Amino acid sequence: MISHILLLAKRDFLQRGRSKGFLVMVGLSVVAILAVGPIIQAFNDGEDAIVIGITASSAPELHPAISQVASALERSVDVRDVADVDEGESLLQDGTLAVLVDGSEIVWADEPRTDAGSIVRPAIAAIERQATIDELGLSPADAQELLAPTPPQERRLEPEDPERGARIVAGYVSIFVLYLAILVFGQFVMLGVTEEKSSRVIEVVLSKVKPESILAGKIIGIGLLGLIQVLAMVGAALVAVQFLGTEIEVPPIGLEVALTSILWFILGYGFYSTIYAGLGATITRQEDMQGAATLPAIMIVPAYFIALISLETPNSALSTISSLVPPTSPIVMPMRNAVTEVPLLENIAAIAIILVTMILLVKLAARVYRGAALRIGAKVPIREAWRAAAE
Amino acid sequence: MLVISGLTKRYDEVVALDGLSMTVHAGRILGFLGPNGAGKTTTMRSIFGLVTPDAGEVTWNGKQVDAKSWSQFGYMPEERGLYPKMKVAEQLRHFARLAGLDKNAAGLNTERWLEQLGLADRSESKLEELSHGNQQRVQLAAALVHDPLVAILDEPFSGLDPLAVDDLAGILVRLADNGTAILFSSHQLDLVQSVCQDVVIIDNGRVVLEGEVERLRDDADQRVLEVDVDGKPFLTRGANHANGARALIDRNTPISEIIAEAQQHGTITSLSFEPPNLSDLFRQAVKR
Numbered sequence: 001m002i003s004h005i006l007l008l009a010k011r012d013f014l015q016r017g018r019s020k021g022f023l024v025m026v027g028l029s030v031v032a033i034l035a036v037g038p039i040i041q042a043f044n045d046g047e048d049a050i051v052i053g054i055t056a057s058s059a060p061e062l063h064p065a066i067s068q069v070a071s072a073l074e075r076s077v078d079v080r081d082v083a084d085v086d087e088g089e090s091l092l093q094d095g096t097l098a099v100l101v102d103g104s105e106i107v108w109a110d111e112p113r114t115d116a117g118s119i120v121r122p123a124i125a126a127i128e129r130q131a132t133i134d135e136l137g138l139s140p141a142d143a144q145e146l147l148a149p150t151p152p153q154e155r156r157l158e159p160e161d162p163e164r165g166a167r168i169v170a171g172y173v174s175i176f177v178l179y180l181a182i183l184v185f186g187q188f189v190m191l192g193v194t195e196e197k198s199s200r201v202i203e204v205v206l207s208k209v210k211p212e213s214i215l216a217g218k219i220i221g222i223g224l225l226g227l228i229q230v231l232a233m234v235g236a237a238l239v240a241v242q243f244l245g246t247e248i249e250v251p252p253i254g255l256e257v258a259l260t261s262i263l264w265f266i267l268g269y270g271f272y273s274t275i276y277a278g279l280g281a282t283i284t285r286q287e288d289m290q291g292a293a294t295l296p297a298i299m300i301v302p303a304y305f306i307a308l309i310s311l312e313t314p315n316s317a318l319s320t321i322s323s324l325v326p327p328t329s330p331i332v333m334p335m336r337n338a339v340t341e342v343p344l345l346e347n348i349a350a351i352a353i354i355l356v357t358m359i360l361l362v363k364l365a366a367r368v369y370r371g372a373a374l375r376i377g378a379k380v381p382i383r384e385a386w387r388a389a390a391e
Numbered sequence: 392m393l394v395i396s397g398l399t400k401r402y403d404e405v406v407a408l409d410g411l412s413m414t415v416h417a418g419r420i421l422g423f424l425g426p427n428g429a430g431k432t433t434t435m436r437s438i439f440g441l442v443t444p445d446a447g448e449v450t451w452n453g454k455q456v457d458a459k460s461w462s463q464f465g466y467m468p469e470e471r472g473l474y475p476k477m478k479v480a481e482q483l484r485h486f487a488r489l490a491g492l493d494k495n496a497a498g499l500n501t502e503r504w505l506e507q508l509g510l511a512d513r514s515e516s517k518l519e520e521l522s523h524g525n526q527q528r529v530q531l532a533a534a535l536v537h538d539p540l541v542a543i544l545d546e547p548f549s550g551l552d553p554l555a556v557d558d559l560a561g562i563l564v565r566l567a568d569n570g571t572a573i574l575f576s577s578h579q580l581d582l583v584q585s586v587c588q589d590v591v592i593i594d595n596g597r598v599v600l601e602g603e604v605e606r607l608r609d610d611a612d613q614r615v616l617e618v619d620v621d622g623k624p625f626l627t628r629g630a631n632h633a634n635g636a637r638a639l640i641d642r643n644t645p646i647s648e649i650i651a652e653a654q655q656h657g658t659i660t661s662l663s664f665e666p667p668n669l670s671d672l673f674r675q676a677v678k679r
Contacts, residue, residue, distance in 0.1 A: 001458075007488050015477060200472025204533060207439040207466040208489045210458070374441060376470060 008217025033236035171338030185226035193280030268330025278365030303331035314340040398447035409596035422583035465539035480514035490537035544575035600676040608666035619661035
């Protein structure tokens with residue numbers, strides 16, 4: 001039985017692994033991920049200068065004040081004098097200006113921009129403060145004392161996490177890779193099962209091999225290809241992160257998230273591909289695949305959205321429960337692991353639950369397979385396949 | 392000895408097999424005949440556990456067949472099919488390995504069978520690149536590559552040209568001479584008559600005629616008489632079935648009288664008197 005599984009897994013691994021489609025897919029995904037770094041870099045470089053318009057009614061000190069604030073914030077700005085409010089507004093509207101300053105009034109096109117606001121607001125405030133100081137005739141020492149900041153006391157319940165940003169990015173990347181890989185390789189399994197029906201080879205194989213072994217062989221063979229794909233993407237992501245340098249500090253938690261993702265790819269793929277395999281046995285024609293593939297797709301999409309919600313509330317009841325049980329756990333648990341400290345017990349429980357579910361699922365899928373595999377032609381209703389296998 | 396006993400299979404209201412029993416002997420070829428829908432494919436699938444019968448069993452040398460026996464059997468299903476995009480030799484090695492051969496033996500057997508089937512030069516071609524006839528040869532090779540003790544072949548000759556049929560029939564005969572038990576179904580009754588030692592005819596899921604081909608023919612109650620007078624078929628008295636010039640008559644009919652009568656009408660240009668052939672027996676047994 002084991003030797004059957006290995007022989008069939010090897011066949012699928014080699015046949016599909018040697019296909020151009022697979023090689024191109026792996027290559028393209030690696031290139032795409034590696035390209036993300038330079039693209040973000042280029043994007044940042046190009047957008048850096050914030051264009052600020054100033055009308056003649058603004059104080060002459062405004063220009064140097066803006067430059068000063070900008071350099072303190074390490075942002076580059078391009079301050080432009082505009083003739084009047086009308087000209088400024090039209091430049092604002094066509095997007096040339098990020099913000100317009102008319103006297104002490106700040107004019108926005110629509111929504112205030114955080115980056116531009118954080119530069120012009122303190123600059124204007126500083127000038128007005130200076131004007132008040134001059135008006136009151138305060139000595140520089142008095143003025144300094146008056147203006148000396150006394151920041152309010154603050155405290156937080158959770159210690160600050162310097163890796164928060166990195167964790168969020170890692171979580172995003174992780175669930176995206178998982179979602180994609182599980183869907184793509186799950187469908188490869190379905191395609192493989194269906195192809196064996198449509199080419200009729202299935203009856204020859206079934207005359208020697210048990211349905212359970214055929215399913216296991218197919219899932220393992222294609223799963224190994226999926227693992228290669230995931231390893232390639234995770235590896236590319238780790239490399240890409242190195243190039244991003246200081247902006248996103250992923251490396252310290254990157255490896256941990258990468259390992260979690262790989263573990264959950266194996267579990268999630270195992271779970272979903274079993275469903276795909278069982279459903280694949282009910283159809284013969286590739287045209288019927290889309291319909292048959294709907295069920296697992298509507299199972300995994302909610303998992304993806306709950307994982308996105310878990311980004312902000314990783315310890316809510318929804319996130320916790322859906323990270324423990326399939327079909328959501330393969331996507332939600334890696335996300336929680338990325339963004340928060342999940343208790344070891346919860347991790348172990350989630351793994352145990354999905355493994356047990358998988359054993360039941362394999363039996364179920366094998367029975368559907370047994371009942372449907374030799375019925376070539378129209379889609380076999382699952383209930384009929386189930387009953388046929390009992391006879 | 393492969394023994395099928397009391398196989399019964401019912402699909403809702405349809406009775407596919409109705410207590411079917413038969414025996415396939417080592418070193419002999421059994422022709423498995425019956426009209427479409429008689430239950431031939433269901434029987435063959437039952438041998439491999441692809442169909443679970445409601446009653447009855449299949450034994451090989453006294454033991455119920457199981458995974459181990461299946462690896463020693465070869466099967467060519469009615470629904471032809473292998474892996475279209477896999478190379479021929481690679482494919483055969485794969486099936487040989489699935490049957491339990493080690494890597495070395497699988498390679499040697501693959502080579503030998505490709506040679507035997509005249510496909511040695513196509514071993515590196517993908518299956519889908521082969522002609523229909525050659526694909527069928529590969530299909531047969533896939534069933535036999537592990538030198539099975541039992542070969543179950545569902546219409547192995549359908550769709551082949553006469554030369555290919557002769558080739559494959561020759562291979563089956565050699566295989567049986569080497570001790571393999573062979574069961575094959577076919578609608579080509581002349582072929583079955585010339586290749587098989589034994590025959591089983593089924594209808595509606597039950598056996599209606601079985602035995603050694605020659606014995607069945609000799610023991611039949613009829614004889615076929617064929618008389619041409621002046622080059623034209625001469626209709627005979629006592630014929631209960633006429634098919635052109637062939638007349639099935641009672642085996643005890645005094646044929647000298649018929650010949651004498653024919654001679655009164657002209658010159659006899661052709662004359663034959665022989666046991667009924669398998670087609671005749673088939674038609675009688677199935678009564679359609």
